[in-house]
Amino acid sequence: MVTLVTDPSALQILWFALVAVLWIGYFFLEGFDYGVAMLLPILPKGDAARKETERRVMINTIGPVWDGNEVWLLTAGGATFAAFPGWYSTLFSGLYLPLLLVLLGLIVRGVSFEYRAKHNDTRWHATFDWCATIGSFIIVLVLGVGFANFVAGMPVALAGNGVTWVMTGSFWSLFSWYGLLGGVLFVALFATHGAVFLSLKTDGEIRERARGFASKSGLVTLVLLLAYVLGLQLAFPASDNPWVNGLAVTACWIVGVLSVVALAVAWVFNSKGREGWSFIFTGVAILTMLVMVFIKIYGTLGFDSSAAATPLDMTTASSSPMTLQIMSLAALVFVPIVLCYQAWSYWVFRRRLSNKNIPVVPQFLAAKPKNA
Amino acid sequence: MEDAVSIARWQFGITTVYHFLFVPITIATSMLVAIMQTMWRRTGHEKWLKLTKFYGKLFLINFAAGVVTGIVQEFQFGMNWSEYSRFVGDIFGAPLALEALLAFFLESTFIGLWIFGWGRLNPKVHLASIYLAAIGTMISAVFILAANSWMQNPVGAIYRNGRAEMADFGAVLTNPVFLATFPHQLAACYMVAGGLISGIAGWHLWRASRAAKGLRVSKKTLPAGQVVTAEDSIREASTWRTGMRFGAITMLIASLCVIVSGDILGKEMVKVQPMKMAAAEALYQTESPADFSLLTIGTLDGSKEVFSIKIPGLTSFLSHGNFSERVQGINDLEKAYAEHGFTRDDGTKLALQQAYASQLEQYGLSSVAPIIPVTYWSFRLMMGLGMLGAAISVVMLWVTRKNKPAPTGRWWPVMCAALLFLPLAANSFGWIFTEMGRQPWIVAGVLPTSAAVSPGVSAAAVLFSLIAFTLVYAAIACVVLFLFVKYIRLGLPDVSNHSDDIIDGDAPLSFAY
Numbered sequence: 076m077v078t079l080v081t082d083p084s085a086l087q088i089l090w091f092a093l094v095a096v097l098w099i100g101y102f103f104l105e106g107f108d109y110g111v112a113m114l115l116p117i118l119p120k121g122d123a124a125r126k127e128t129e130r131r132v133m134i135n136t137i138g139p140v141w142d143g144n145e146v147w148l149l150t151a152g153g154a155t156f157a158a159f160p161g162w163y164s165t166l167f168s169g170l171y172l173p174l175l176l177v178l179l180g181l182i183v184r185g186v187s188f189e190y191r192a193k194h195n196d197t198r199w200h201a202t203f204d205w206c207a208t209i210g211s212f213i214i215v216l217v218l219g220v221g222f223a224n225f226v227a228g229m230p231v232a233l234a235g236n237g238v239t240w241v242m243t244g245s246f247w248s249l250f251s252w253y254g255l256l257g258g259v260l261f262v263a264l265f266a267t268h269g270a271v272f273l274s275l276k277t278d279g280e281i282r283e284r285a286r287g288f289a290s291k292s293g294l295v296t297l298v299l300l301l302a303y304v305l306g307l308q309l310a311f312p313a314s315d316n317p318w319v320n321g322l323a324v325t326a327c328w329i330v331g332v333l334s335v336v337a338l339a340v341a342w343v344f345n346s347k348g349r350e351g352w353s354f355i356f357t358g359v360a361i362l363t364m365l366v367m368v369f370i371k372i373y374g375t376l377g378f379d380s381s382a383a384a385t386p387l388d389m390t391t392a393s394s395s396p397m398t399l400q401i402m403s404l405a406a407l408v409f410v411p412i413v414l415c416y417q418a419w420s421y422w423v424f425r426r427r428l429s430n431k432n433i434p435v436v437p438q439f440l441a442a443k444p445k446n447a
Numbered sequence: 448m449e450d451a452v453s454i455a456r457w458q459f460g461i462t463t464v465y466h467f468l469f470v471p472i473t474i475a476t477s478m479l480v481a482i483m484q485t486m487w488r489r490t491g492h493e494k495w496l497k498l499t500k501f502y503g504k505l506f507l508i509n510f511a512a513g514v515v516t517g518i519v520q521e522f523q524f525g526m527n528w529s530e531y532s533r534f535v536g537d538i539f540g541a542p543l544a545l546e547a548l549l550a551f552f553l554e555s556t557f558i559g560l561w562i563f564g565w566g567r568l569n570p571k572v573h574l575a576s577i578y579l580a581a582i583g584t585m586i587s588a589v590f591i592l593a594a595n596s597w598m599q600n601p602v603g604a605i606y607r608n609g610r611a612e613m614a615d616f617g618a619v620l621t622n623p624v625f626l627a628t629f630p631h632q633l634a635a636c637y638m639v640a641g642g643l644i645s646g647i648a649g650w651h652l653w654r655a656s657r658a659a660k661g662l663r664v665s666k667k668t669l670p671a672g673q674v675v676t677a678e679d680s681i682r683e684a685s686t687w688r689t690g691m692r693f694g695a696i697t698m699l700i701a702s703l704c705v706i707v708s709g710d711i712l713g714k715e716m717v718k719v720q721p722m723k724m725a726a727a728e729a730l731y732q733t734e735s736p737a738d739f740s741l742l743t744i745g746t747l748d749g750s751k752e753v754f755s756i757k758i759p760g761l762t763s764f765l766s767h768g769n770f771s772e773r774v775q776g777i778n779d780l781e782k783a784y785a786e787h788g789f790t791r792d793d794g795t796k797l798a799l800q801q802a803y804a805s806q807l808e809q810y811g812l813s814s815v816a817p818i819i820p821v822t823y824w825s826f827r828l829m830m831g832l833g834m835l836g837a838a839i840s841v842v843m844l845w846v847t848r849k850n851k852p853a854p855t856g857r858w859w860p861v862m863c864a865a866l867l868f869l870p871l872a873a874n875s876f877g878w879i880f881t882e883m884g885r886q887p888w889i890v891a892g893v894l895p896t897s898a899a900v901s902p903g904v905s906a907a908a909v910l911f912s913l914i915a916f917t918l919v920y921a922a923i924a925c926v927v928l929f930l931f932v933k934y935i936r937l938g939l940p941d942v943s944n945h946s947d948d949i950i951d952g953d954a955p956l957s958f959a960y
């Protein structure tokens with residue numbers, strides 16, 4: 076494969092890095108609220124009333140923050156659109172059906188959290204709980220398959236007009252062994268991340284059960300993550316990518332190994348009951364795993380342009396210098412502000428929740444006017 | 448390919464009109480609830496707290512639906528309209544990214560803080576949260592309207608590297624179409640929220656009036672077994688009166704702003720998209736002066752009129768500010784396009800329109816007129832339904848002046864219900880007019896809509912997603928309506944146990960899902 080590498084501008088490199096940061100922020104933050112939703116049918120135990128209370132404990136740990144977490148995804152999408160229109164347009168149209176599934180998942184799980192509490196009925200609750208669980212599961216699974224395909228490289232060709240790239244692979248070609256491995260890994264990884272988050276944010280039996288779950292799922296995830304890292308390094312090594320030179324190839328190896336180590340450390344902390352440290356290290360594992368992926372797709376953006384006369388890459392997909400400058404200025408000013416107030420909101424809701432904190436009737440329903 | 452274009456357009460139309468039912472409620476109700484909460488803090492009067500919580504709940508039911516349907520909007524540009532995204536991304540992408548960064552983070556984080564912050568934040572910070580969320584929704588409107596205005600009037604751009612590129616970001620943000628659209632849309636949002644607040648309060652007030660006179664008021668049995676009785680309604684009457692008048696006054700002021708800004712916007716539209724005004728009036732021949740028809744019954748193909756009611760010179764006035772000036776007709780604009788390509792009313796072109804003109808031959812556009820019955824009727828429905836709503840708010844304020852009790856007749860709840868839906872429908876028709884009136888262009892005078900769809904996506908895939916979204920959206924509509932009706936009937940919440948103390952330790956939270 077001979078692909079011409081054009082020197083990218085500093086701003087193009089910056090925006091590639093920023094897109095990576097936004098995806099990492101999204102997976103780190105929303106990753107655990109996907110995990111919490113996936114665990115809704117698994118963790119609660121006991122009679123119906125107790126299960127209901129425990130499910131509400133779980134939902135309330137993410138209730139105030141899930142929507143803000145999801146904005147990381149919207150910003151990643153928006154930043155890709157603004158900084159690399161060629162990337163955004165080819166990827167989003169090329170992955171049409173997978174993205175449709177992600178959207179449907181985002182819709183049903185988003186309304187679930189909000190509408191569940193607004194009507195007191197067992198079937199109503201059960202319906203929305205399943206929407207939250209299945210929706211979150213589908214999103215994580217599809218994104219896992221998608222990211223594995225970025226790693227493997229998705230073939231693109233130029234359309235008839237000579238300026239538009241289209242993806243040429245079929246929907247089913249996404250489900251290669253590596254694609255499937257990526258999907259399963261993401262489900263296991265974020266379920267574990269969510270369980271560790273719950274053990275950090277709850278108290279009582281649910282906290283113990285979350286820890287127990289994480290110690291089991293953590294082992295499975297560790298095996299999957301190891302396979303995913305080795306799969307990337309051996310089957311789709313970064314050295315295949317003409318944009319990635321010797322030092323970066325080594326870096327790709329290092330972060331991959333680090334992610335496996337970080338997950339192992341998280342597992343050890345979890346079994347010792349050090350929930351805060353365990354959560355930090357599942358976070359580090361997610362971060363380093365994604366850094367590895369983004370090093371692998373640096374420049375090529377995860378496309379295989381060998382069949383295209385002009386490659387679709389970081390320079391050809393990019394916006395003009397003026398747009399990148401404007402966007403850089405905005406990011407420089409507003410990203411720190413956003414980080415501050417979002418961190419502050421986590422601090423406001425820092426308390427652990429237990430069954431005792433949950434009012435008998437959701438406050439939304441305690442609305443009956445008092446009879447004189 | 449034609450199929451893919453029309454299915455993608457239907458999908459955009461359905462998902463966008465649906466999303467935009469929630470947007471105006473979100474934008475304006477968030478601010479009005481913030482004002483209610485401020486009134487409570489300022490006056491200490493419990494009725495304001497009740498209104499804050501009551502309308503706050505309706506706002507949140509609406510907000511959740513708005514959030515999830517909004518995600519589809521950002522994704523579908525890339526999914527269905529990838530050629531559009533590639534072509535305009537250098538300009539259009541920036542406002543979308545800025546919207547997420549500056550607006551979405553702000554609103555989502557501070558809505559979360561406001562919802563769950565009762566009993567966890569100190570009162571001032573809690574109040575500031577809802578203001579910040581409301582400001583976030585407005586910032587969001589700024590960027591998305593700037594992006595849309597650029598599609599109507601693509602300023603500050605040049606044609607380079609096979610696409611539109613940014614030449615002047617300042618020009619995009621000071622686009623005269625945007626400067627007129629923003630106040631027009633913002634005020635239209637306040638009409639919707641004002642109508643929602645006064646309509647619901649008006650209905651409860653009517654129940655109270657009937658109960659006070661001993662007339663029959665149906666007992667509402669709620670799903671949870673709770674009952675709102677006539678006595679409840681009477682006791683709450685003064686709170687509802689406050690809510691009703693607050694909403695109606697908001698609506699009346701907003702209506703005046705909509706009219707003034709709409710007039711300015713209309714004149715800008717004539718300058719940059721003369722065809723849209725001709726299509727709004729179904730004006731085939733250039734006329735000076737041009738009349739405005741309130742109602743036209745024509746032959747089925749629309750080419751000949753059978754009966755009409757006309758206001759002399761009004762279209763001239765709407766277009767140029769006087770009752771005599773020339774307004775270009777559809778046929779003449781079509782002829783002008785065939786001869787000189789797309790031009791503005793004064794015969795000039797923008798840099799991008801000028802530069803891209805040579806590329807247009809490949810698309811072979813035979814007509815540059817939109818579908819006239821759609822533009823003609825959506826323009827009238829926008830104005831007519833909006834004005835009817837404004838008139839109802841005047842009637843409501845007049846009837847309940849000087850503390851007069853609300854009427855007990857059956858016409859009153861009909862008016863209240865109309866107030867909920869008229870401004871919302873006017874908003875929808877306004878957007879249908881704006882977007883359909885731009886056709887056959889996706890970027891006015893530059894890129895045809897038919898050239899903007901994703902080249903690699905089959906019509907079958909788009910159809911599948913159209914069906915999937917429509918079904919899921921229909922299900923959400925059922926849930927939202929069910930919850931709205933439930934909480935509207937449930938009436939004002941009990942706030943007697945409200946406390947500003949921060950709750951800690953094992954005590955139940957004052958707010959939890």
